[in-house]
Amino acid sequence: METWNEKEYEGRWLVVNEAESKPKGAGKGKGGPGEKPDGCLSVFVGSLSPNVEEDDLWEFFGEAGTVARVKVLTDRDTGAPRGIAFVDFEETESTDKAVALSGTALKGKDIFVKFNAPREEKGGKSKGKGKSGPGEKPDGCLSVFVGSLSPNVEEDDLWEFFGECGTLSSVKVLTDRETGAPRGIAFVDFEETGGTDKACALSGTNLKGKDVFVKYNAPREPKGDGKGKDGKGKGKGKGKGKGKAMSDAKAKSTGGLLEFKGAAKTFDEDSD
Numbered sequence: 001m002e003t004w005n006e007k008e009y010e011g012r013w014l015v016v017n018e019a020e021s022k023p024k025g026a027g028k029g030k031g032g033p034g035e036k037p038d039g040c041l042s043v044f045v046g047s048l049s050p051n052v053e054e055d056d057l058w059e060f061f062g063e064a065g066t067v068a069r070v071k072v073l074t075d076r077d078t079g080a081p082r083g084i085a086f087v088d089f090e091e092t093e094s095t096d097k098a099v100a101l102s103g104t105a106l107k108g109k110d111i112f113v114k115f116n117a118p119r120e121e122k123g124g125k126s127k128g129k130g131k132s133g134p135g136e137k138p139d140g141c142l143s144v145f146v147g148s149l150s151p152n153v154e155e156d157d158l159w160e161f162f163g164e165c166g167t168l169s170s171v172k173v174l175t176d177r178e179t180g181a182p183r184g185i186a187f188v189d190f191e192e193t194g195g196t197d198k199a200c201a202l203s204g205t206n207l208k209g210k211d212v213f214v215k216y217n218a219p220r221e222p223k224g225d226g227k228g229k230d231g232k233g234k235g236k237g238k239g240k241g242k243g244k245a246m247s248d249a250k251a252k253s254t255g256g257l258l259e260f261k262g263a264a265k266t267f268d269e270d271s272d
Contacts, residue, residue, distance in 0.1 A: 033099035033114040041068070042116035043098045045085040048072070049107040052081070055145060055217065060106055061087050062183035063176065065094025068148055069213075086116060090148075134200035134215040142169075143217040144199045146186040149173070150208040153182070161207055162188050166195025187217060 045057065054070045061067055069088040074081050089095055095115060102113035134144075146158065155171045162168060170189040175182050190196055196216055203214035 033102065036095070036115045037117045039092055040095050040115050040118070041090075041092055042086055042088045042118065043095050044114050044116040045087060046083065046112040046114075047109055048081065048083045048085060048111060049109040050081050050083065051107045052085075053218065054085075056107065057085055057087055058145070058147060058185050059174065059183075061089075061094075061098055061101070062174065062185060064089070064097035064101065066090040066148070066184045067094075070147075134203060137196070137216045138218045141193055141196050141216050141218075142191070143187060143189045144196050145215050145217040146188060147184065147213040147215075148210055149182065149184045149186060149212060150210040151182050151184065152208045153186075155186075157208065158186055158188055162190075162195075162199050162202070165190070165198035165202070167191040168195075 043061075052072070054072050057070045057072070058067055061070075066089060067087060068090050070085065071087075072081055072085040087098065089098070099113045099115060101111070103110050105111075144162075153173070155173050158171045158173070159168060162171075167190065168188065169191050171186065172188075173182055173186040188199065190199070200214050200216060202212070204211050206212075
């Protein structure tokens, strides 16, 4: 290289400089998670299958820590998913666990996860994202998704909290498969679709020290894995004196027996 530096070649003087190598681990694209910004609370998720919905990401990244927000980006004209999303967490350590999941298959595709650098507020351009709204209500919606739950919240708390919205049919708090610890998310089903509207209006209300996030839950095709409406209403049946209406609703959703009231009738042994 020094041989050609500052030498004349075909009437031109050559200047040769050694190129600087890029630091490892700071690559772009799928080469790595990139450099983690100070206090990072968000990750970028790419290479998503078109079948992946926001609820899938709430569950998938729930293992990394307490998820605060999920946003799947869609095409403005067609509404089709663009295969990318943003996931925010309550603690910065959770983003480290989230990027470690890069390369894991989700609904048939290996996803790509990297740290997401925070951006300055642009004023009015974040409308409809994250916790700002319940999303579009599906036709005949009977279920809501609840996020940002305190680890102290139990199913009985949600029965009480959403009881004022209408008749509940089931409540399911999701927990970690290995540790059994709550993942900060839940599903609540109602008997009437109007109950979901009132439930979403409670988004931002404090429950056991944290403001909960509530949005409409789009119905899914049955997969035979017990995640449907019948699989969520396990109920605890602890009989804590929450009222007969709630107990009956729990029993109905779990297939429990209700008390029979009526006159007893006896038959003679000789009667035909």
